[in-house]
Amino acid sequence: MAEGLASVVGSALGVGVRVEGLTRLSGGASRETWSFVVVPADGGPDRRLVLQRERAGNAATSQAMAVQAELLAAAVAAGVPVPTVVVADPDGVSLGAPAVVMDHVDGETIARRILRDDEYAAARDVLVAQAGAALAAVHRMDDAAVAATEAEDPVAQMRNLLDAFGEPHPAFELGLRWLERNRPAPRPATVVHGDFRMGNLIVGTDGIRAVLDWELAHRGDPIEDLGWFCVRAWRFGSPAVAGGVGSVQQLIDAYVAAGGAPVTVDEVRWWEALGTLRWGLICILQASVHLGGASRSVELAAIGRRTAENEEDLLEIVAGPSERVPAPAARPSAEVGAAPHDRPTAAELLDAVEEYLTEVRDGVPGRLGFHARVAANVVATVRREIELGPDQARLLDERLASLGISATGRAGEAELAAAIRRGDLDDRVDEVTDVVRATVRDKLAVSNPGYWERPL
Structure with missing residues (x-):
């Protein structure tokens, strides 16, 4: 090359x-x-x-x-x-x-460093204002460079994408029904960056130096960009909703002051919900690239299990916060095995592989070290699924039965997802939400057990 x-x-x-x-x-x-x-x-x-x-x-x-x-x-x-x-x-x-x-533009793109390191403390004080101003500038760009087609209905777009995957996700169906029923008034279409977030900004000690990754730019509702900036995944553990650096109102005030049209917090929240659903579907899409063989990658494979994080976040928006129960404590690895197999048990073998990958991660810089970290997380996920999976499958079937769903396992989830879409369970929406949320948290207990203990 x-x-x-x-x-x-x-x-x-x-x-x-x-x-x-x-x-x-x-x-x-x-x-x-x-x-x-x-x-x-x-x-x-x-x-x-x-x-x-x-x-x-x-x-x-x-x-x-x-x-x-x-x-x-x-x-x-x-x-x-x-x-x-x-x-x-x-x-x-x-x-x-x-x-x-x-x-090349000097600066940092790794969000966790920007949001935590002392070097960027002064930048954090101005980032939300700079983000609002940058988005106002994006939305006044000449749109000749993007397709001159009518902007697609965003809810229909997400529903069609979910259908294309052929996977049942009852949490996403609840989100789609909420989005359909709470639409804000449409706005005149502008250029939309489509991926404006922490991680796609080069930040120096003085703040934003460059906006990167324009591959998803399109014509659409400008508030999509503000909502996407607020999606929980792009806060990287920070309690500040707007990109991990400020409040939604601060983002709006800076956007309007730089020439953006007036916007309400509720509008941004709606687009945050849609962005959360979109990121969940992108996780499925990325995993499908690996599973289909187009690009075999442990990173892409791992992203598929992040879908549950977005299901959790979407339910927090559309159904409101709920009590957060800690993930079950892990059993000793020596107990996670079955006769006639000898020790090390399956869990102990996975522990050994995880420890090795952690050693590789700490000793290898750059991309290989990053992928070693991802691989270690995958091994830990597999270990938790071996331990928790059988009980979770039983609980899923019991929950489905409580809603009158006769099928079990994945077929039962498909039946529940279809019933939610048809509106058959609208009179039991709180009960349905509790069932769906419990299943999402079972998935998180395997893929990322500490996730719902982090700031919203």
Whole structure:
């Protein structure tokens, strides 16, 4: 790939270049991100650049990369802080997949560092105001770079996507019915970034320096972006609802002060609910890329189990908070096994693998270390499912029966999901919510047992 980069970047700069330090960065479930330095043959100064390239199995097309380059130009014109585009390879002829090359922007993108490290304390004081101003600028961009099609109904879009997966998710059905019944008035369509959140912002000690990842930009309701910024997943454990850095009202005030249209907290909350549902469906989609073989990845596989987190968050929005019962304590690993098998038990073997992966994680930097951390979490998930799964399956069937659902297991969940969609259980919605919530928390007890103990 280095040769291809040297060719396309050299042509764009009008001088021969040599590529050095080509390094793949960690993260990125839908696109690969690489950093590198170009050294001009004429002795000019080195230049730090970043490559974004479509990942195998991603649904994005070559047109998406060409559109991203146009969007970044429109963003500059509207006053949105973005990296400078050096060159695009929309067909992937030179770089092996559709790609765009941009200038490197100094700063941090890892949200947990931004939200916790002392280095960014001053930035945290201004981030929510800067986010509101940046979104106001996004929403006044020229929309010529995005498809000039009528914005699709967002609730129907989510329902159709859920149906396409063929998986029953009663929690999402409850969310869809709430969203349908509590719609805010539609707004004139603007450019919507589609993924404006912590993790897609380059932040320095002075605050936001660049808005990244425009691959999901489209025409739509501008408040979608404000709601997405508030989704719990993008708070990374912070109690502050707006991106982990401020309140919803602070975000709205900054947005309006920078020229955005007036908006209510209830509107943002509705879009937060829809964004939570959307992120849950994206988790299913990412796992399907792995399961279908398009891109085998422990990261993508693990993301599938994060669906339950979004089910929990969506129920907290649409049904209100509920009592949080701690996850059951783990049994000693020596007891999690069955005859005729010898020790180590299955759980003890998994403990050993988890310990090894943790050692690898701590000793290997970058992407491999990140994936070792993910793999260790997967092993812990499997260990908990071996222990808790049989009792959880029995409890699920008992709960379904209490609602008059005759089928069991996954078939019973499908029957319940269909009944919720038809409205058959509307007169028992509180009871249904309790049943669905209990099952979601069983899933969380396996995939992420401490999740509902974190700040909302």
